[in-house]
Structure formats: C-alpha cells, structure tokens
Amino acid sequence: MTPEQFLEFARILPEPLLLVSSEGHLLTTNQAVADMLGLRRQELQGKMLFDLVTESSHEILKYLQACSSSRKMVLGCLTLRKNDQQTLICRSQGAVIQPWSTESSALILLRLEKRVIANNNFVLLNKKIDELAKEVQKRKQAEEALWKANQDLEIRVEKRTTALQETLNELQLTQSQLIQAEKMSSLGQMVAGVAHEINNPVNFIYANLHHAGKYAEDLVKLIQLYQHTYPSSSLEIQERIEVIDLDFLIQDLTKIFQSMRIGTERIQEVVKSLRNFSRLDEAAVKSVNIHEGIDSTLMILEHRLKAIHEYPITIIKKYGQLPNVTCYPCQLNQVFMNIIANAIDALEESAIIIKKQKLPTYNPQIQIHTKVLDDQWVTITITDNGVGINEQVKSKLFDPFFTTKAVGKGTGLGLSVSYQIIVEKHAGEISCSSTPEKCTEFVIKIPVNQVY
Ligand SMILES: Nc1ncnc2c1ncn2[C@@H]1O[C@H](COP(=O)(O)OP(=O)(O)OP(=O)(O)O)[C@@H](O)[C@H]1O
Ligand SMILES: [Mg+2]
Structure with a gap:
C-alpha cells in the first residue's frame, strides 16, 4: 500500500487521523479530525499543525522530529484549539509512514484520542492493575501464612524430638544406674x-x-x-x-x-x-574415714593388682590428714572401685603394648593422693601411667554405655554411674585429665559435710 492509498483509506476511518510533514504542514486529515475541531474539512487545507494547537511551534517540531526518527509509535500530548474557542486535550500517537529523503521530507501519521477516553482506559487499566496487585498481595499473604505454619510445625516437631530425646536419655541413664546398682549390690x-x-x-x-x-x-x-x-x-x-x-x-x-x-x-x-x-547395712549417710574405703577397695582388687604380664604394679598412697567425711560410704566405694579398676585395665593395655614392642622396662603405677582443700572440701586423686585417653574418648568418658573395651569386658557404665554418685548424690565434682600414652588422672572433689 502506498502512502497515498493509505491516506485514501484513512479518510474513511472513524478515528481522528492527520498526515503531516516533518515541518508541520497539514497534508491531509479525515472527517473525524474536522468534527473534533468543529470545522469543515476544506477549512483545514493548507494549514500548519501549529495553527490548530496551543503548543509552541518549537515543541511541535521537536515532537515531529522524534516521530520521524523513531521506528516505533511516539506518544505525545496536543491541546487542540476548537472553533468555539474551547480547547481539547488529546493524546497523540505519531508514526512515520514515509521516511525523510533528498526528494521529499518525512511523512508522519498522527492518531488523536480524546484524553477523557484515554483516561477512561487508564482508569480501567489502573483498576486491573489494582486488582492484580491485590491478588498478588493475597497470594503473598497466603504464602507467608503457609511458611509461618511450616515454621511453627518445624519448631513443634523439633521441640517434640528434643523432649523425646531427653526422655530417652533419662531412661538410658536410669537403666544404666539400675544395671550398675544391681552389679554392685550382687x-x-x-x-x-x-x-x-x-x-x-x-x-x-x-x-x-x-x-x-x-x-x-x-x-x-x-x-x-x-x-x-x-x-x-x-x-x-x-x-x-x-x-x-x-x-x-x-x-x-x-x-x-x-x-x-x-x-x-x-x-x-x-x-x-x-x-x-x-x-x-549403711544405706544412709554416715561420717566415715575415706582412707578405709580406699584400702578396702584395694583389697577387693588385690588379685588384679598382682603383676600384669610380668610387670609388678606399685600402689603409691599419699594420704593426707582427712577429717571424717559425711557420705554414702557404699556408693563412694563403688566410685573408687570403678576408677581403680579402669586404671588397672589401662596399665594392662600398656603392658601388652610394651611387651609387644620388647621395650626394656615398665613400672606400672597407681597413685592415690588425698588432701584437704579447705575445711569444706576434700579431694581424692587417682593417677595411673597406663595407655592414657585421647581427646575424642575424653569427650564421651562419662556417657552411659560408652566403652572402648571388648564386648563382655566393659559395659561402659563405670564412669557414668560414678559421675551420678559424685555430682548428683554428693554435690561434688569429678574430672579427668590425661596425656595419651603417659598418664591419666581422675580428681574427685567432695564436700566434707552434705547439706540437705
Ligand atoms: N584410667 C583410664 N585410662 C584409659 N582409659 C580410661 C581410663 N578410665 C576410663 N577410660 C576409658 O573410658 C571408658 C569408659 O569407662 P567406664 O568405666 O565408664 O566403662 P568401661 O570400663 O569401659 O566398662 P565398665 O566400667 O562398665 O565395665 C573406658 O572404656 C576407657 O576407654
Ligand atoms: Mg570401667
């Protein structure tokens, strides 16, 4: 379709259309434009676009320039001067239909639209956007609510799991205490x-x-x-x-x-x-001589204290001047028994290694050192020069059922029960320090008098 044919066609269209040169000459218009201005079509012949609008010629030329140099539709705003002295604000859409050449200037087609209609379209568009925004908002809120519900659920599940784990731990501990108590009682x-x-x-x-x-x-x-x-x-x-x-x-x-x-x-x-x-016969607290308890424990373990793998064990006692201590004597003896038995096991392990490596000498030793800290506390330190304990084992030492010993040899209860007896029953402290392959030291600290 040539520009002329297109213009012929535009003349019969109901939309207000104008064909202008890039300098602003009105080349042709259709009836809808004449109606908009309240003029007859012949009256528009030979006019410039500036004659019909209130905008300055400079502004209009700038707009037409933009239209002729763009490949897209260029939006603008024109205020038409009507025949009845009224003005009419229009939205314009300008598109170049014949680009500028040396023979002729560019031809631009302007389509006018009353701003009221445009505004109506804007209102509709805004309404739609509003609705969409509300919908998006709603979905966001629903998503947030879902996320929150999920979070709540996760927290509840986590709380439940922690509670269950705690119950399980307590049960395991009670079980361990029962087993150990049964063992010791037999x-x-x-x-x-x-x-x-x-x-x-x-x-x-x-x-x-x-x-x-x-x-x-x-x-x-x-x-x-x-x-x-x-x-x-x-x-x-x-x-x-x-x-x-x-x-x-x-x-x-x-x-x-x-x-x-x-x-x-x-x-x-x-x-x-x-x-x-x-x-x-002494299930209740009693004021006793701690040294008697240690000595009797050593006596019970005497058969194990004889030479291990040809190396005789030396027991070094460094007893301080201890006052009588108010405690559950039977339970305290259990603790001494567990710790000294572990020390003998550790010395045995060392002896096996040393024998295998054919090292010349080994003097397995257990030192028992007691002393008064002040008038309220006494400490009992039991040290052995056995295999020692590495950091990984140390972190689990007092856990129920933790053992590094062979099946049937250790149940992993000795230290966890000792911890219970010292810390919970006697409000004392028990700690361990060790240099692997050198020595291990257990320190028990208990109050001279129990406060009830
Ligand atoms: N003096 C020590 N030297 C080296 N390791 C030790 C010593 N005392 C404890 N351990 C380590 O701590 C672990 C736990 O000791 P615990 O007395 O609780 O259990 P167990 O001796 O293995 O078994 P059970 O005492 O119930 O027969 C031991 O398996 C051992 O690895
Ligand atoms: Mg043990």
Whole structure:
C-alpha cells in the first residue's frame, strides 16, 4: 500500500487521523479530525499543525522530529484549539509512514484520542492493575501464612524430638544406674556373705588359739619337769625324744603359734575390709574415714593388682590428714572401685603394648593422693601411667554405655554411674585429665559435710 492509498483509506476511518510533514504542514486529515475541531474539512487545507494547537511551534517540531526518527509509535500530548474557542486535550500517537529523503521530507501519521477516553482506559487499566496487585498481595499473604505454619510445625516437631530425646536419655541413664546398682549390690552381697561366713570360724580359731598356746606351753613345762625329776628315763623314751627332736619341737611350737596368731589376725583384717567395702547395712549417710574405703577397695582388687604380664604394679598412697567425711560410704566405694579398676585395665593395655614392642622396662603405677582443700572440701586423686585417653574418648568418658573395651569386658557404665554418685548424690565434682600414652588422672572433689 502506498502512502497515498493509505491516506485514501484513512479518510474513511472513524478515528481522528492527520498526515503531516516533518515541518508541520497539514497534508491531509479525515472527517473525524474536522468534527473534533468543529470545522469543515476544506477549512483545514493548507494549514500548519501549529495553527490548530496551543503548543509552541518549537515543541511541535521537536515532537515531529522524534516521530520521524523513531521506528516505533511516539506518544505525545496536543491541546487542540476548537472553533468555539474551547480547547481539547488529546493524546497523540505519531508514526512515520514515509521516511525523510533528498526528494521529499518525512511523512508522519498522527492518531488523536480524546484524553477523557484515554483516561477512561487508564482508569480501567489502573483498576486491573489494582486488582492484580491485590491478588498478588493475597497470594503473598497466603504464602507467608503457609511458611509461618511450616515454621511453627518445624519448631513443634523439633521441640517434640528434643523432649523425646531427653526422655530417652533419662531412661538410658536410669537403666544404666539400675544395671550398675544391681552389679554392685550382687558384688556387695557376695562380699558381705563371704565376710560373714569367714568371720565366725576365724573368731573361733583366734579365741581358741590363745588357749591352745597356753596348753602347749603347760605341756612343754611338764615335760621339762619330768626330764628334770627323772634324768635317766627308759631307752624307749630316749629314742622317742630323738625321733621327734624334742628341743627343736619345743622351739618351733612357740613360733608356729605366733605365726598362726598373725595369720588369723590378717584374716580378721581382710574380713573387716570386706565388710567395710560392702557396707550393706549403711544405706544412709554416715561420717566415715575415706582412707578405709580406699584400702578396702584395694583389697577387693588385690588379685588384679598382682603383676600384669610380668610387670609388678606399685600402689603409691599419699594420704593426707582427712577429717571424717559425711557420705554414702557404699556408693563412694563403688566410685573408687570403678576408677581403680579402669586404671588397672589401662596399665594392662600398656603392658601388652610394651611387651609387644620388647621395650626394656615398665613400672606400672597407681597413685592415690588425698588432701584437704579447705575445711569444706576434700579431694581424692587417682593417677595411673597406663595407655592414657585421647581427646575424642575424653569427650564421651562419662556417657552411659560408652566403652572402648571388648564386648563382655566393659559395659561402659563405670564412669557414668560414678559421675551420678559424685555430682548428683554428693554435690561434688569429678574430672579427668590425661596425656595419651603417659598418664591419666581422675580428681574427685567432695564436700566434707552434705547439706540437705
Ligand atoms: N584410667 C583410664 N585410662 C584409659 N582409659 C580410661 C581410663 N578410665 C576410663 N577410660 C576409658 O573410658 C571408658 C569408659 O569407662 P567406664 O568405666 O565408664 O566403662 P568401661 O570400663 O569401659 O566398662 P565398665 O566400667 O562398665 O565395665 C573406658 O572404656 C576407657 O576407654
Ligand atoms: Mg570401667
């Protein structure tokens, strides 16, 4: 379609259309433009665009220039001067339909639209935008509510999980305490039973030893009297005296009685220690000598303290001047038992390594050091020079069921129960420090008097 044909066609269109040159000459218009201005179409012939509008010629030329140099529709605003002296504000859309050339200037088609209509369209558009914005807002709110509900749910699930985990931990702890208590109570009962069974016959032997010794002494004196009164006895008696080596017998008999007395006294001490260890009759708090508890524990463990893999264990006691401590003695002995048993295990492990590596010497040692901190606290430090504990193991040391020992050898309860006894039962403290492959030290700190 040529520009002329297009203009012919535009003339019959209902929309107000104007064809102008880039200098502002009105080349043609259609009836709708004439109607808008209140003029006849012939009256518009030969006019300039500036004659029809209130905008300055400079502004109009600038607008037409923009239209002719753009490939797109250029929006503008024109204020038409109507025949009745009124003005009419229009939105204009300008597009170049013939670009500028050396032979002719650019031709621009302007389409006018009353601003009221344009405004109406704007209102409609704004309304639509508003609705859309509201919809977007609604969706955002719904999304936020969903996100919040999700967050709440996650927090609730997390809280539940934590609560469940706590209950599980508590149950595991109770279970561990029950197992350990059962273990210790059976050991205690056995020890108490053995002590009781030994106690009676030993006391009986000890009491009779005194009389037996006295009788033997009397008999010896009687024989000596006979020898003195009848120096020349029969041949048979002489022979018998030689066979039994009477002089040696008399000498040795006193020694035998002496060693029997020492032996029974030792058994009595052992029985006392066993009873001290079990202390089954003392479930309540009692003011006791801590050293007696440690000694009786060492005695119970004596069979394990003998040489391990050819290396004899040395026990070094550095006991301070401790006052009696008010505590649950049976439970405190359990703690000593757990820690010293662990120390022996650690020394054993070291001994195996040292033997394998064929190292020349190893002096396994357990040191037990007690001291008064002030008039309210005492400490018991148990140190061994066994395998030691690395940081990873150290962080789990007091956890129930944590063990590095072989199945059947360790249950991993000893230290967790000891922690309970010291920290919760006695309001004390228990800590561990260790240099791997060198030494391990457990420090127990307990108050001299329990506050209830
Ligand atoms: N003196 C120590 N030297 C090196 N490691 C130690 C020492 N004491 C404790 N441990 C480490 O701590 C772990 C936990 O000790 P705990 O007494 O609680 O359990 P266990 O000895 O393994 O088993 P259980 O005492 O119930 O028979 C041990 O398995 C061991 O690895
Ligand atoms: Mg243990």
